[in-house]
Amino acid sequence: MTANAQSMATSFKQDLLNGVHAFSASYRAQDTFNAALYTTNQGLGAGTTAYSATGEVSGTGYTAGGVAVTFGTPPANANGVAYVTPSANIVFNNVTLSTAFDAVLIYNNTAAGKNAVSVHTFGAQTITAGTLTLTMPSNDSNNALLRLA
C-alpha cells in the first residue's frame, strides 16, 4: 500500500491546456467541483487522473463522490503566480467514518471523466457522529490552495 501524497494531478496540467476546467464563469459556464475523502494508503497523488470510488471512505451520512466545493472567487494572478482557492469551507456534516482517512481529492464533477484537480493530505482522522471541516488557506499568491507559478 502506498501512502497518499499531496499533489496537483499531472493530468490536471494537461487538462488546463485542453480547456477542461472552468473555475469561474468568466469565459464559459463554470464547472462544479467536488471533494471526496480517501482512506489512508490508497496511493493518491500526482498520478491520480480522476475520481474513483476505490479507496473512498464510506460510512453513515457520507455520499459516494463527496460534497460540492464552492469556487466563488475567480482565479486571479499576482507576483507572477496564478491562483485559486475554494471560497467556503469543505464540510462533511453528521457523518460516521470509522476507517482512518487522510486525503481529499478535488475533482471536476461536471467533466464526464470526473477529472482530478489535486490531492490534499492531512493527519489521519476518524469521525464519529460528527463533522469534518476542512478550512482553506488565504486566497493569495503565496498561500492559495492551487497555484501555478
Next chain:
Amino acid sequence: MIPVLIDGQMAERDESELDRRVGGHEDDNEIATWVEYRLKGTDTIVHRSAHVHLKKAIIGDAMAASIG
C-alpha cells in the same frame, strides 16, 4: 445536546453525561483540532469531530521554452 453513536444507533446526549476531550496538532501542512466525547466512566468514543485547516498550497510550474 451532542449527537452520539451508541451501539450503532444515532442519538443525542446532554454534554453533562459525557466526558469531553480535545486535542490537536500543527505542522507545516495543517492545523488540526478535534473534540471527542466518551460515555462517562468508559473509553468508548461516541462522538468525534475534527477541524483541519489546510496550510500548504500546491504549486504547479508553468514554463515557456525559448524558440530558436
